[in-house]
Each structure stands twice: as C-alpha cells, then as structure tokens.
Amino acid sequence: MLTPASHLVRWRLLWISEMEAADLAGNRLRFERVIWIVLDSVGIGELPDAADYGDVGRDTLGHIARSRALKLPNLVRLGLANIKPLAHLEPPARAAGCFGKGATHSPGKDTTTGHWEMAGIWLAQAFPVYPQGFPAELIAQFEKQIGRRTIGNKPASGTEIIKELGEEHVRTGFPIVYTSGDSVFQIATHEDVIPVPELYRMCEIARKLLDGPNRVGRVIARPFTGAPGNFRRTERRHDYAVEPPRPMLMDALVERGVPIFGVGKIHDIYNGRGVDDYATTKNNVDGMAKLDEALVKRPAGLIFANLVDFDMLYGHRKDVEGFAKSLEEFDALLGPFLTKLGPGDLIMITADHGCDPDPVNPTTDHSREYVPIVTYGPEAASGVNLGVRATLADMGQTIAENFGARILHGESFLKSIAG
Numbered sequence: 001m002l003t004p005a006s007h008l009v010r011w012r013l014l015w016i017s018e019m020e021a022a023d024l025a026g027n028r029l030r031f032e033r034v035i036w037i038v039l040d041s042v043g044i045g046e047l048p049d050a051a052d053y054g055d056v057g058r059d060t061l062g063h064i065a066r067s068r069a070l071k072l073p074n075l076v077r078l079g080l081a082n083i084k085p086l087a088h089l090e091p092p093a094r095a096a097g098c099f100g101k102g103a104t105h106s107p108g109k110d111t112t113t114g115h116w117e118m119a120g121i122w123l124a125q126a127f128p129v130y131p132q133g134f135p136a137e138l139i140a141q142f143e144k145q146i147g148r149r150t151i152g153n154k155p156a157s158g159t160e161i162i163k164e165l166g167e168e169h170v171r172t173g174f175p176i177v178y179t180s181g182d183s184v185f186q187i188a189t190h191e192d193v194i195p196v197p198e199l200y201r202m203c204e205i206a207r208k209l210l211d212g213p214n215r216v217g218r219v220i221a222r223p224f225t226g227a228p229g230n231f232r233r234t235e236r237r238h239d240y241a242v243e244p245p246r247p248m249l250m251d252a253l254v255e256r257g258v259p260i261f262g263v264g265k266i267h268d269i270y271n272g273r274g275v276d277d278y279a280t281t282k283n284n285v286d287g288m289a290k291l292d293e294a295l296v297k298r299p300a301g302l303i304f305a306n307l308v309d310f311d312m313l314y315g316h317r318k319d320v321e322g323f324a325k326s327l328e329e330f331d332a333l334l335g336p337f338l339t340k341l342g343p344g345d346l347i348m349i350t351a352d353h354g355c356d357p358d359p360v361n362p363t364t365d366h367s368r369e370y371v372p373i374v375t376y377g378p379e380a381a382s383g384v385n386l387g388v389r390a391t392l393a394d395m396g397q398t399i400a401e402n403f404g405a406r407i408l409h410g411e412s413f414l415k416s417i418a419g
Contacts, residue, residue: 030418032344035303041311043354043369058367063358072331097376098417100386109366110182112217114352115269117392119249120407127183127217152176167228181365183217207240239268249396250274252405263305284309288333315355346377381419
C-alpha cells in the first residue's frame with residue numbers, strides 16, 4: 001500500500017511527465033496546486049428561477065453589505081465587488097484576481113446539490129424535503145430498528161430544537177429527529193444520554209432506510225451536551241451523504257493520480273471518494289488553520305475546503321450581524337494566507353448556494369442564488385471578468401482540465417485565468 005508520502009512522490013513524477021508531454025504539445029499544464037474554498041451559503045443574488053423556490057429577492061451578500069459597511073479589503077482586491085454592485089464596497093479599477101458568478105443547473109438549493117454540481121454531477125430532480133416532517137411509517141421503521149421511540153419529527157433550527165426538546169430527551173432517552181428546509185434527516189442526542197458511537201450507529205440505520213422516494217441528501221448526527229437552559233452542540237457532528245454517481249471530478253483526478261485533501265465536511269459530502277486524506281474543523285478559524293497547514297504539507301494537487309460557519313451559525317439563524325462579522329473574520333485570515341501562495345498555486349473562492357439572513361424573509365431555509373467565483377494566483381491572470389457561468393460544474397471542469405482530465409458537465413475557463 002502506498003503511504004501518503006509515496007503517493008505524493010508518485011504523483012509528482014506523473015505530474016512532471018504530464019507537464020513535459022503538454023509542453024511538447026504546446027499546451028503546458030498551468031497550476032501545480034489548486035486551493036478551492038467554498039464559503040458555505042454565501043450567495044450573490046437570486047437566480048432567474050428563484051420564484052419556483054419562493055426565493056424572489058433573496059441576495060445573501062447584497063443584503064449583508066447593505067446592513068452596514070463591511071471591511072473586506074482582500075476579497076474586494078481580488079474582485080468580489082466587481083461581480084456586481086455591493087453597498088459600501090468600492091470595486092478596484094483592475095481586480096488582482098478574476099471574477100464572475102455561477103448558476104446552479106440542477107434543481108435544489110442545498111449543500112449536496114451544490115457540491116455535486118461543482119464536481120460535474122447534474123441532478124434530474126431535487127432531493128426530497130419534508131416541510132410536514134417525515135412519513136409516520138418511515139419513523140416507525142426507524143424506531144423499530146434502533147429500539148427506541150423518537151421525539152420531534154418536524155422542521156426546526158438545530159439550536160431551537162434542543163432548547164425545546166433537549167430536556168425531554170435527557171429524561172426519556174428518546175433521540176430528537178428533525179429536518180429543515182433542506183433535504184436532511186437530523187438526529188440530535190445528548191452525549192451523556194446516548195454515546196456518540198451509538199448516535200452514529202443510528203445515523204447509519206437511517207441512511208439505509210432513506211432510499212428510493214425518501215432518498216434525502218444527508219443524514220446528520222447532531223450531538224450536544226450541557227444542562228437544560230444551556231445546551232450546546234458539540235464538534236462531533238457527522239454527515240452521511242448519498243453516494244455520488246460516477247464519474248465525478250474526484251474520480252477523474254484519481255485516475256490522473258492527483259492527490260486530494262479535504263478540509264471541513266468535504267469528505268462527508270462525497271462519502272470520502274477520491275479524498276486521500278482530510279481534516280475536520282471546529283469552525284472557520286480552525287478551517288483556515290487547517291488550510292495553512294496544508295500549504296506546508298501538501299505542495300501539489302487539490303486542496304478542497306468547506307467553511308460552514310456562514311451557513312450553520314448565521315444564515316439559518318437569520319443573524320445578519322453575525323454573518324457580516326464572519327465574512328470579515330474570513331477576509332482578515334485570507335490576507336496572510338494569500339501571501340503564502342507560490343507561483344504554481346491557484347486559489348478559487350466560491351459558495352454552494354445562498355442562505356439570506358435578511359429578517360424580511362419568512363423562512364430560515366437556503367436560498368436559490370448565484371454563487372460568487374473569485375480566482376487568484378501569484379502568476380495567474382488578473383482583472384478578467386469570467387461572466388455568468390451556466391453551471392457550477394464550470395469550476396470543476398476548470399480544475400479537471402488543469403490536471404489533464406475531463407468531467408461530464410461544465411465549460412472550463414482555465415485559459416481565461418491561466419495568465
């Protein structure tokens with residue numbers, strides 16, 4: 001079995017041979033390392049079909065920018081404010097990076113749909129959602145297999161549901177089952193009542209049951225701790241996603257021997273397929289720290305990260321100011337990170353959907369929005385407007401082409417950003 005180090009050596013030898021072959025063909029591969037960062041839920045305005053989702057007027061970044069002056073000097077320098085007018089943010093005459101926005105081709109507006117499309121997977125139909133809770137017969141099957149009754153079974157905020165039902169759960173030992181506006185089956189349990197390994201076992205049972213017409217995008221373990229009135233969710237969340245269809249970006253990169261490192265929930269979203277190694281994260285600050293470490297330890301291949309705080313802590317909780325501060329926090333960490341990039345590096349910053357926290361919106365659901373696309377590299381092109389991309393798969397196709405591969409969907413913009 002190859003160790004991670006020997007795998008990297010083997011890949012770098014393959015990379016050199018591919019570069020030589022491409023040079024001979026007059027088409028030199030451009031970037032040795034790509035760092036792809038998904039700012040979870042940071043949408044940039046409604047899609048043309050937003051009315052089909054009840055999302056007319058949704059604009060995550062636009063509404064946050066209008067709430068107050070944001071301090072985002074690094075994102076603005078790279079081209080974020082060149083994508084579209086954002087209140088209080090002045091776009092540079094020439095951005096240091098390239099910029100555009102991407103539309104979601106697939107139906108839906110959730111994490112799985114967005115990330116799968118980035119990897120080249122188009123869905124024929126959206127994953128099912130349960131605004132009235134899950135069918136009684138499904139819950140009965142689940143209870144029979146776990147040997148316990150459940151409580152909840154309704155859409156709810158994760159923090160609010162444990163406030164409401166946490167004490168009853170502690171008293172009875174019945175796990176809390178809930179969903180949201182997204183295609184998720186979530187199970188919340190107190191770590192002192194149901195040990196985390198047992199919670200994970202319950203999620204594995206649920207994942208097997210949730211197939212066919214009830215094939216939700218993700219089953220999510222939501223452990224929490226603390227006393228009544230002071231419950232808090234822990235970092236031992238675990239997602240059980242549907243197995244992605246083949247082929248996708250990670251499959252194509254594996255065939256080329258490209259190493260892939262996941263940060264945050266990337267490993268869970270793709271069921272670990274093609275991801276050589278990964279690091280879980282506690283929050284966005286920890287995620288950026290893991291990316292810093294990866295820059296030192298992983299000199300080539302794809303580093304793929306999801307930063308979830310925007311969505312989990314602020315979008316779904318309709319916390320506009322918290323969302324704004326989180327964007328500023330990321331921007332402050334991005335500045336030093338950019339200085340560590342080498343001549344063979346490319347960073348691509350995007351999102352998977354929107355989650356507009358504007359209080360005028362009646363729900364806490366995700367929103368059907370364009371996502372920003374910003375790229376930068378010390379020797380990459382600058383100031384290029386990538387326009388409106390018809391599918392998020394354009395990003396995956398760009399990365400695939402860079403490493404000498406192709407995926408089923410998407411149009412690469414590698415030539416535009418290569419410099």
